[in-house]
Amino acid sequence: MKRVRVILKGTVQGVGFRPFVYRIARELGLKGCVLNDLKGVEIEVEGKEDKLEEFLIKLNREKPPLAHIYSQSIEFLPPHGYEEFYIKESEGKGEKEALILPDIATCNECLRELFDPDDRRYMYPFINCTNCGPRFTIVEKLPYDRKNTSMKDFKMCKKCESEYKDPLDRRFHAQPNACPVCGPTVNLYDSKGKELGSGYQAIELTIEAIKLGKVCAIKGIGGFHLICNATDERAVMELRKRKKRSEKPFAVMFRDIEQLKDFANPTKLEEAMLLSPERPIILVEKNRELAPSVAPELKKVGAFLPYSPLHHIILKKLHFPIVATSGNISDEPIVKDNDKALKELSNLCDYVMTHDRNIVRRCDDSVVKVIGGIPTPIRRSRGYAPIPIELPFTLKEKVLAVGGMLKNTFAIGIGDKAIISQHIGDIENLTTLQAFEESLLDLMELYDFLPERIVCDLHPRYETTKWAEEFSKTRGIPLVKLQHHYAHILSCMAENKVKEQVLGIAWDGTGYGEDGTLWGGEFLIATYKEFKRAFHFKPFKLIGGEKAIKEPRRVALSLLFEIYKKDAFGVIRKIVKEIHDKDLEILYRAWERGVNSPLSSSVGRLFDAVSSLLDIKQTISYEGQAAMMIEDMFEPSVKDKYPYEIKGKEIDWKPIIESLLEDSQKEKAPTRFINTLADISTKIAEEVGIEKVCLSGGVMQNSPLVERIKENLLKRGFSVYTHQKIPPNDGGISLGQVIYRGT
Numbered sequence: 001m002k003r004v005r006v007i008l009k010g011t012v013q014g015v016g017f018r019p020f021v022y023r024i025a026r027e028l029g030l031k032g033c034v035l036n037d038l039k040g041v042e043i044e045v046e047g048k049e050d051k052l053e054e055f056l057i058k059l060n061r062e063k064p065p066l067a068h069i070y071s072q073s074i075e076f077l078p079p080h081g082y083e084e085f086y087i088k089e090s091e092g093k094g095e096k097e098a099l100i101l102p103d104i105a106t107c108n109e110c111l112r113e114l115f116d117p118d119d120r121r122y123m124y125p126f127i128n129c130t131n132c133g134p135r136f137t138i139v140e141k142l143p144y145d146r147k148n149t150s151m152k153d154f155k156m157c158k159k160c161e162s163e164y165k166d167p168l169d170r171r172f173h174a175q176p177n178a179c180p181v182c183g184p185t186v187n188l189y190d191s192k193g194k195e196l197g198s199g200y201q202a203i204e205l206t207i208e209a210i211k212l213g214k215v216c217a218i219k220g221i222g223g224f225h226l227i228c229n230a231t232d233e234r235a236v237m238e239l240r241k242r243k244k245r246s247e248k249p250f251a252v253m254f255r256d257i258e259q260l261k262d263f264a265n266p267t268k269l270e271e272a273m274l275l276s277p278e279r280p281i282i283l284v285e286k287n288r289e290l291a292p293s294v295a296p297e298l299k300k301v302g303a304f305l306p307y308s309p310l311h312h313i314i315l316k317k318l319h320f321p322i323v324a325t326s327g328n329i330s331d332e333p334i335v336k337d338n339d340k341a342l343k344e345l346s347n348l349c350d351y352v353m354t355h356d357r358n359i360v361r362r363c364d365d366s367v368v369k370v371i372g373g374i375p376t377p378i379r380r381s382r383g384y385a386p387i388p389i390e391l392p393f394t395l396k397e398k399v400l401a402v403g404g405m406l407k408n409t410f411a412i413g414i415g416d417k418a419i420i421s422q423h424i425g426d427i428e429n430l431t432t433l434q435a436f437e438e439s440l441l442d443l444m445e446l447y448d449f450l451p452e453r454i455v456c457d458l459h460p461r462y463e464t465t466k467w468a469e470e471f472s473k474t475r476g477i478p479l480v481k482l483q484h485h486y487a488h489i490l491s492c493m494a495e496n497k498v499k500e501q502v503l504g505i506a507w508d509g510t511g512y513g514e515d516g517t518l519w520g521g522e523f524l525i526a527t528y529k530e531f532k533r534a535f536h537f538k539p540f541k542l543i544g545g546e547k548a549i550k551e552p553r554r555v556a557l558s559l560l561f562e563i564y565k566k567d568a569f570g571v572i573r574k575i576v577k578e579i580h581d582k583d584l585e586i587l588y589r590a591w592e593r594g595v596n597s598p599l600s601s602s603v604g605r606l607f608d609a610v611s612s613l614l615d616i617k618q619t620i621s622y623e624g625q626a627a628m629m630i631e632d633m634f635e636p637s638v639k640d641k642y643p644y645e646i647k648g649k650e651i652d653w654k655p656i657i658e659s660l661l662e663d664s665q666k667e668k669a670p671t672r673f674i675n676t677l678a679d680i681s682t683k684i685a686e687e688v689g690i691e692k693v694c695l696s697g698g699v700m701q702n703s704p705l706v707e708r709i710k711e712n713l714l715k716r717g718f719s720v721y722t723h724q725k726i727p728p729n730d731g732g733i734s735l736g737q738v739i740y741r742g743t
């Protein structure tokens, strides 16, 4: 007889782990107990040695589908004399290490019950079990127990309680367990706040409204969605008008994969991602037009499948897909509370559907794009947050990383893990800054986390930088400022666990450089300790600063002024008809004197310039729009490129722009431009001669570009690392900040 104590850490709570242990221990005739504590799951089993060994094998082989074990410690001890195997009550002391699970899409077993007229949860929009349902968005504190979630206000009925208490039931300790008798309900209101109905009646009214082309706000898992018929142009335009969102694409939710395939051509890999329990939005190629305003001028559309029972019920009754976009007011974060939805979101829609299960923390839908053959998060949020990223080494201090300013996430680093927050968004006003602070303090409290070091971006005007300075001062915690593109490269090194020196190619919109100019076309030689700016694109002036970001033609003009001086007027007039001499004069003078015209080496801005010079897009209405349109024009069969020059540490774009203007095959110009960038990467990688190359930054969301760079470099014997756990864009900055000098 022997006793074994097993301590498991990872996502082991709320996934049916204890009942699983209970079952296998009993099957093997072993005695002992299992409990959840703040660190994870602790098991004690005793019995014959061969049975114990069998137990340990089964424990790893047959574990529940949602359980991920990061560490397992096994200790053999003398027998204790247990009389049976039982599940012990949770203990609430010690350091909090247990991982919180993300919100998981409704499982197939629950779906079967949802649509079974004989089931007691038939058409019940809050059905869930230990394998599915909300987690991260309902937990108030650890350990993950019903009393610590927003389900605490719902007292389980007899039937639910007996499921909850039965170790052999699929709902044993499923914390959000509920049914129509005892659980949450939905309510429907009109835009004036008048209640129209509740329960299934409310759902039916909503379905009718959507059919009539109305816009409805519907409370989901991590916040409200704004929903309308995705095939009804008038409804989609109405939503655009009310949301004040002119062109930025909307995501579309399809009833099932079959319906999705009527409108789009997902690859096998994309199909697998669409069906994964995380249920992200996947960018897939359209094959038939939804309403034209869903994703104007783009080849791809963000598509996803229902992930909550409510979505399933609604879509089952509709014969068309729906637009499901974040329910927020202009630049504010997604609305999660009923009050705010009824007061403010109601101005944007005809009906508001709420429910009485409180959303503890907001969590937007995640977005994934297959880039160069690899599924890459563009926005890592619901379904993924807060699963930790394993680091290549153990951090010597506890780190709080506040991230960048756009597409913000922040992160906390403890031991060999980084917990990256859900998507916070662009922090450009007081409301988003407040949401950032609220989310940050919330996550710190959830994990009882006190940082020993804070890391922020080098940009003096980022709201997150100012916040970090203040926080560091009041709490007396040292603050480190980290260059933006170096953070991008560090994030790529960290998620790929690269330990050696790398050549980092960091291309993006803009980030603050060490010399005070705006970087964005960088080749950095980097380790976790330091970096050197090895090569970069020749800086050009962004006429009007921020304005140049919205108007690609300002960037184009800046490049033309530099090449042709005042002769540029004639060149631009051939491309852009509606530009006045007076305006050109003003822009020229601003350029010449450098008035509000910061220098930048940004490749993202070069994409903008190209889109203007090819008259693809002169003004943009969302970040990355021009680059996305150029990506759509890529032709794999076109292999040639434009000339360029490398002078010292600078890549001169002048020959590229001149050749592009002279190119008589303008339809091939976008591909030739992308090929040129890939060729520049190869040339410089060979010049630098470091074997490992990391690609990061927003520009690396361009799939053909990444593909071409990889292809070139792999052929020449380089190892190339890209992102697949965190976004290449600024959503990944916080991971880079966590890892900096952590060893």
Ligand code: ZN
Pocket: 106, 107, 108, 109, 110, 111, 128, 129, 130, 131, 132, 133
């Ligand atoms: Zn389920």
Ligand code: ZN
Pocket: 156, 157, 158, 159, 160, 161, 178, 179, 180, 181, 182, 183
């Ligand atoms: Zn019940």
Ligand code: FE
Pocket: 484, 488, 508, 509, 510, 511, 697, 698, 729, 730
């Ligand atoms: Fe960036």
